[in-house]
Amino acid sequence: MEVKQGAQAIAHSVKKCKPDVCSMYPITPSTELPEEIAQLVADGELDATIIRVESEFSAISGCVGASAAGSRAYTATSSQGLALMTEVLFAASGMRLPIVINVVNRALSAPINIWNDQQDSISQRDNGWLQIYCESNQEAVDTTIQSFKIAEDEDVLLPIMCCTDGYILSHTYEPVELPDEEEVQEFLPEYDPDHAYLDPENPMTQGPFAYPKPYAALRKDLSDAVNGSKEIVKRVHDEFAEKFGRSYGNGLIEEYKNDKDTALVSMGSICGTIKSTLDNRNDAGLMRIRCYRPFPEEEIKKALEGKDQVIVLEKNVSMGHGSGALYNEIKSILPRSTTVHDIVVGLGGTDIAEEDINNMIDSLSNKENGVKRWLLEKGGKLQKNRGEK
């Protein structure tokens, strides 16, 4: 065990995965990742080429070039940086390039705000990247390693975001177990792709133009690949657990005291606070979503089967719905008999305490047909959407 800052711990995890090219641009709060990786390269501990690009658009573009050439490509970013990458993110998944991004989650402008919520990566949910949300720094360390293996699996070949809450995790010192480098090398085979390379002896055209019919077919292929990756996310998680002795639920979701009539549903570091709250009561459980893309529909349905009431806590807003994106997805797969509430929490770094979670559980009931509420500050009253009676 070592006590390390979250971002530094993740950087050491990246190092053990031996990326060939790290194409990186600084942005708060993911900045410590390019800094730490640059230091590891400067100290001769990591034999990677760092491209110190002029923007996040070029950070991800450099990754696309390197990955298309058959190398292992990596970057890290947050918030505006991820938003700036958007166009290339869609291209990267469409081209089946297994790039890994550590997303250190931060709010999006405006107003500009450097603190944590998950609006940045949730807003990228439809772009064909896999997304895993971590609860702790240890999970971030472990999931970073798993991410390379999942992305590069020949049945996946898709890019992946390993998401970690900004500041709450990235800048917090926690004791972490850093996996042994040799063991990581045994776990993660070298990347040697058959599907994407740039070899003059065997020329290939990547990123072509497609007319409607092949376009539609290729987009469905992509969707099928994203859906199909669920089994590999799970398998890689299980293999990791066997080798390193740490597991996170079943790799897709994690249930905690989930044998009550009420279930809370959330993602990321807030789940630690929820677990601690639930330790002092016996009327509610938690289902944490770890793998958000692909969306583990069957596993979620099973975990929430027969619940009277589900309370979704989420750090994002799907504007125009008066709720978060996750709420809509959860509601769409549950029977009408289950009451589903949504609480938008933690926007722009607003804190949330155990008393807030207690208050939610105490004040909501399954008599209501599901409500949408906002918690705008620690200890604050749950607020309704304007116009709601």
Place this chain on the structure above:
Amino acid sequence: MEDDLFASGHRACAGCGSALALRHLTKAAGKNSVFTIATGCMEVVSTQYPTTAWGVPLIHTTFENAASVAAGIKEALNQQGKEDTNVIALAGDGGMVDIGFRALSGSLERGHDVLYVCYDNGAYMNTGVQKSGATPFGASTTTTPAGKQSHGKSEWQKNVPFIALMHGVNYVATASIADLDDFKKKVKKALEVEGPKYIHVHCPCPIGWGFDTSETIDQGRKAVESGAWVLYEIEDGNFSISYKPSERIPVKDYLSGQKRFKHLDEDDVETIQDHVDRNWEELKKLEGLDLDLLKLL
């Protein structure tokens, strides 16, 4: 015989100057080359899934990132021990001097061993002839249309070869499809240079400029003979004009063959002639000074 690495059968328009440039660029660069291309005419006509015109590896991603994709490719190939493979980033004028300019500037500054080639047809031709930063003064495009209150584009072209130079680039050249030997010679020379290099090749477009498809080379030649397009090289900071017409033809002879300049009145033509004359004289002076322009950095 040199291999044709940009094969016939692509969907470029008859008389396309850019397709000609690509055919000869790939010939000059040779088989041991990897290309990345920005979205644009040449990408769209040559990569229609599941076909490709490319006999060398090619990757297209988006409109504005050819230069940074090239950086990723080059550094990955170096890591793989394939330092000898040429990496060439290709974009039209829109993709290089406008929307891809940030990526170009960043990549030039970082010094990747990449050749950047701008095939300049003077507007966003792929989307229907909209004005770009490389569209010449006075040209009527679909977004700078001539009309009662308009004489076409009201700004001069951005001088991207010189802007590229000022990043500390050791080889910068302009070229034209009207002189393919000169173009190929420059490509070969550029690829011998370590680090970043930039070539800007003038590619007449029958559709966007409004001339008969049989006149492509002729239009390119008139640009060079009038001095509206000057062929030059800047090697290690030393500027030299590659071709000096014994007597420059009037710029009117170049403009009058194209529909995009049809609306220009005598004053407009004189303004352009003055501009071309001044540019020519200044470039000749620059050549005579025997300056190392990179020392300005």
